[in-house]
Amino acid sequence: MRYWFPYPLLSFALMVFWLLINQSLSIAQILLGAALGISHAWLMVNLRPSKTHTKKAWLVARLAGQVTVDVARSNLAVMRAILRSKRRPVRSGFIAIDITLRDENSIALLACILTATPGTAWIEFDSQTRVLLLHVLDIENGPTWADLIRTHYEAPLKELFE
Amino acid sequence: MTELFIIWSILGSQIILGLAMGCALFRMVKGPRAQDRILGLDALYINGMLLLLTFGIRTANTIYFESALIIALLGFVSSIAFSKFLMRGEVIE
Amino acid sequence: MSHLTDLPLWAAIPVCLLLLAGSIVTLIGSIGLLRLKSFYSRLHAPTLGASAGVIMICLASMLCFAVLQNRWIFHEVLIIVFIILTTPVTLMLLGQSALYRDRIEEKDGVPRKTTPDLPTPETETP
Known part of the structure; x- marks a missing residue:
């Protein structure tokens, strides 16, 4: 799971931005936004940012x-x-x-x-x-x-x- | 009454934003050093973006929103590029 | 400009107030760009327009379009997020490069590298 979706929060945020720019909530746009978010999270893996986690x-x-x-x-x-x-x-x-x-x-x-x-x-x-x-x-x-x-x-x- | 009120207040805020753009432009033209000019440019594009948003409210046209978004993004990139140039440009000289 | 007459009074008043307040805050920030004397204090001025001004005018735009077109998708949030994320980065880089240039020219009133003690706060004369 972690391998396929390296940065779930980043992918989600990118999808929300995509939907906001297109001003629609149709299934096609949601699928396209999800695809974009997941593929850009893959690009992010190559940058190797240092991860920080919090639970609070x-x-x-x-x-x-x-x-x-x-x-x-x-x-x-x-x-x-x-x-x-x-x-x-x-x-x-x-x-x-x-x-x-x-x-x-x-x-x-x-x-x-x-x-x-x-x-x-x-x-x-x-x-x-x-x-x-x-x-x-x-x-x-x-x-x-x-x-x-x-x-x-x-x-x-x-x-x-x- | 209501329409008069809102039209005049939109016009007033546009004039105020125009004055703000004038201040930023003055700093950009006069600025004693290069970093002052870049700061003026930075303020100028933010003010211009806000002016475009008020035009969008006035005409109810979302095309102004798109252009404001583009100004926000490209202005950021150009300011970053300028300040990077200030830092690295003189090393080469 | 005919659509603005459709705006009900309860929405028109906050839209007007937010617009005027946002533009006045932006104007004060730009006046600060003119009036303040040193570069480092001028560095604080555009943040006014970038934080409070952008938020207020985008809120006015959101409210206006939401009431007029009955469209509760707030895409002005994008501008707020972009500006709030990007302005600090710009100002930080600009301050760093100005400090670098001042150190090369050995100006007064600029903290030196590797000196732990502080310079006395400069007083600005108008």
């Missing part, structure tokens, strides 16, 4: 909720910072954080979360020293950014994938 689905939901709330809050904060930047210049700067995550996929997920949040941008990650360089738009509350990233994202990711 409710933690994923909690992390997603946390990210949504943080992104919304950060959106408002960045809007305020931009609008008042004429009167009060924004103090931005780099911060460096030690990352203890080992799994590559969870580091990639952390990068996407941090960059999708408007207030923070992922600049560089040194895989030898495991130091992450971030740029923060509003650095006024300086040391709390590191704590926030550790408690909000790093700890749940660690609990999820390791």
